[in-house]
Amino acid sequence: MEGYGLATAEILYRMPDHPSLLQTYLWQEYDLCPKFPELNRFLDFWKREIEGRLHSVRVAHCGLIKPAELRSVDGMFLLN
Structure with a gap:
């Protein structure tokens, strides 16, 4: 699973009828x-x-396996 994560690509392409x-x-x-x-x-x-010709592709990636993002909280909260 090393290296796997959620990849998001923003793809810009030309309209086939209006390039x-x-x-x-x-x-x-x-x-x-x-x-x-x-x-x-x-x-x-x-x-x-x-048919739409690609103009550009921008990619973002967030890894699945990474250190826990936890922090300790000093206090207690009660909900009614």
Whole structure:
């Protein structure tokens, strides 16, 4: 599981009927950083099957396995 995490890609592509306009598509999947095989598979599918020509792809990645983000709290809170 080393390197796996949630990958988010912001894909800008040109509208097929109006190439001067850009459209945004957001893609999310669990993927392996830094090679991103799932994202590359999706982009290959896009180039092969979808008419909108890719302009740019911006990727963010958040690892699944990381140190716990816990902190101690000094006090007690009671809810009625």
